[in-house]
Amino acid sequence: MIRAENLTKRYGNRTVVQDLGFTVRPGTVTGFLGPNGAGKSTTLRMILGLDAPTRGRATVAGRPYAAHPAPLTQVGALLEARSVHPGRTARHHLTALAHTHGIPRSRVDRVLSLAGLTEVADRRVKGFSLGMGQRLGIAAALLGDPAAVILDEPVNGLDPEGVLWIRTLLKSLAAEGRTVLVSSHLMSETALTADHLIVIGRGRLLADTTVEELVRSAGGATVKVVTPEPGRLRSLLPSARFTEETPGTLLVSGPGAPEIGRAAAGHGVPLHQLTPQPPSLEQAFLDLTRDSVEYQAEQPTEHQGAAA
Amino acid sequence: MITPVRVVRSEWHKLWTVRSTWVTVLTAVALLLGVGVLMGATYTSDGGDSDVDTVVLTLYGSQLGAVSLAVLGILVTAGEYAHGLIRASLTAVPRRLPVLWAKAAVYTVTVLPLSLVTAVVTFLTAQVFLHDTDQAASLTDDGVLRALAGNAAGVTLLGVIALGLGAALRSVPGALGAFVGGVLLLPEVLGMLPYAAVDTALRYFPTQAAGVLGSATPLPDAPSPGAALLALTLWAAAALAVPAFLLPRRDV
Numbered sequence: 001m002i003r004a005e006n007l008t009k010r011y012g013n014r015t016v017v018q019d020l021g022f023t024v025r026p027g028t029v030t031g032f033l034g035p036n037g038a039g040k041s042t043t044l045r046m047i048l049g050l051d052a053p054t055r056g057r058a059t060v061a062g063r064p065y066a067a068h069p070a071p072l073t074q075v076g077a078l079l080e081a082r083s084v085h086p087g088r089t090a091r092h093h094l095t096a097l098a099h100t101h102g103i104p105r106s107r108v109d110r111v112l113s114l115a116g117l118t119e120v121a122d123r124r125v126k127g128f129s130l131g132m133g134q135r136l137g138i139a140a141a142l143l144g145d146p147a148a149v150i151l152d153e154p155v156n157g158l159d160p161e162g163v164l165w166i167r168t169l170l171k172s173l174a175a176e177g178r179t180v181l182v183s184s185h186l187m188s189e190t191a192l193t194a195d196h197l198i199v200i201g202r203g204r205l206l207a208d209t210t211v212e213e214l215v216r217s218a219g220g221a222t223v224k225v226v227t228p229e230p231g232r233l234r235s236l237l238p239s240a241r242f243t244e245e246t247p248g249t250l251l252v253s254g255p256g257a258p259e260i261g262r263a264a265a266g267h268g269v270p271l272h273q274l275t276p277q278p279p280s281l282e283q284a285f286l287d288l289t290r291d292s293v294e295y296q297a298e299q300p301t302e303h304q305g306a307a308a
Numbered sequence: 309m310i311t312p313v314r315v316v317r318s319e320w321h322k323l324w325t326v327r328s329t330w331v332t333v334l335t336a337v338a339l340l341l342g343v344g345v346l347m348g349a350t351y352t353s354d355g356g357d358s359d360v361d362t363v364v365l366t367l368y369g370s371q372l373g374a375v376s377l378a379v380l381g382i383l384v385t386a387g388e389y390a391h392g393l394i395r396a397s398l399t400a401v402p403r404r405l406p407v408l409w410a411k412a413a414v415y416t417v418t419v420l421p422l423s424l425v426t427a428v429v430t431f432l433t434a435q436v437f438l439h440d441t442d443q444a445a446s447l448t449d450d451g452v453l454r455a456l457a458g459n460a461a462g463v464t465l466l467g468v469i470a471l472g473l474g475a476a477l478r479s480v481p482g483a484l485g486a487f488v489g490g491v492l493l494l495p496e497v498l499g500m501l502p503y504a505a506v507d508t509a510l511r512y513f514p515t516q517a518a519g520v521l522g523s524a525t526p527l528p529d530a531p532s533p534g535a536a537l538l539a540l541t542l543w544a545a546a547a548l549a550v551p552a553f554l555l556p557r558r559d560v
């Protein structure tokens with residue numbers, strides 16, 4: 001169990017994390033979501049005692065991380081991908097960390113094989129690809145057979161096979177009863193593994209919810225319509241909301257596909273496509289964090305169509 | 309369970325699993341031995357160096373060797389910040405201070421015996437060439453063993469100062485600059501000032517104190533070897549006290 005209470009971090013007069021409170025429970029995968037710069041990494045560093053909170057506190061199993069006599073058995077963490085001396089081999093890196101807790105050599109071998117690094121264990125980390133570096137970070141996180149695992153953007157830089165490996169690993173760690181907290185800025189990726197979601201933006205809590213609830217709150221489904229006469233269709237459905245993706249392609253929210261089809265048929269508006277779209281988690285995430293992204297690009301192709 | 313012994317074992321493992329340790333240590337040994345042999349082989353009794361202390365003459369290379377070992381001290385601490393390894397180290401030992409003490413301990417138990425053995429071997433090797441000159445001496449001569457041990461202690465404590473600077477400044481180039489500028493060059497610059505009080509204080513500065521420790525014969529106007537050892541130990545302690553104060557208080 002990982003708990004944050006009123007967690008606040010200020011650098012000078014810039015507030016990176018503000019009054020953040022949440023609980024991460026064992027046995028499930030909890031996704032920690034937010035746009036870049038939302039304060040995810042700072043929050044995770046505060047949980048691990050690397051950064052001191054300006055206010056509030058974070059605890060692991062009821063105590064600050066640093067107060068545990070054997071912290072690596074409480075939490076295993078992957079923070080930045082490379083927290084490794086490039087001239088040391090993977091095995092020596094892990095062995096050095098293992099010595100601090102008296103973790104036996106056999107455990108080092110075990111996590112090397114879990115991470116699929118046995119063959120490169122005696123190679124210097126300098127030559128590792130981004131994905132291998134990430135695997136080494138995860139091997140280090142699992143070294144103490146920890147009750148909780150914290151992974152900051154673990155799929156970054158991984159190839160599809162590696163991404164799949166992480167998904168399976170996260171689920172199996174949670175199934176073993178461990179607490180699993182995984183940060184990401186990608187909703188779609190997180191939704192594949194996480195049951196619970198903590199969403200933050202600009203250092204504040206935006207949502208503490210389950211994936212199911214978020215889907216439900218994402219609002220009604222939309223219907224994709226392709227027609228050569230978008231103007232006429234709009235005038236036929238005064239209560240609907242339109243988003244014109246490209247000229248002639250409309251995303252309609254409000255009426256369902258049958259209603260749109262009937263209206264178009266009744267007035268002879270030709271339709272080339274009429275496709276119901278499932279509610280998008282990505283969209284729900286974007287809606288949630290719209291006001292808190294640091295850098296927003298203009299989207300010149302998307303015109304917000306108001307009801308005609 | 310984290311114990312001090314386990315943290316020391318971890319730091320020991322870290323020290324000997326990177327190449328830079330071997331490079332700096334072997335460089336220091338080669339400089340000390342090489343310069344010592346050169347000094348011995350080229351020495352002539354009528355060359356005008358008869359008043360130079362035998363141990364100082366033989367271990368002339370230790371000034372260069374000390375720089376190489378200071379680099380090692382800086383890499384042990386500041387080097388971890390260069391690669392982000394410090395985050396892994398302090399996540400494993402979140403109380404932090406044991407890491408600093410273990411680094412200082414591992415460095416000392418590596419550099420002190422190594423310097424001592426190298427100093428004795430260099431002295432004996434140089435004496436092969438010097439036995440028929442006015443610099444002929446043996447280990448049992450007055451002050452010789454003490455000076456050889458003093459040289460090793462001086463080099464080690466200078467290295468601990470570098471290690472402390474690395475931990476405080478968290479940057480390899482920064483700490484290297486501070487060591488060369490503050491420890492090696494600053495006393496030379498201050499020595500040019502025309503104040504007697506400055507001259508007296510300078511005799512207790514790290515490099516001067518190390519010089520006193522490495523001389524078999526007493527130097528004029530210099531503190532006793534005991535006072536020099538105390539001064540140098542206090543410098544090293546201060547150089548560790550600063551990061552020991554900062555380390556638990558700073559974000560990593």
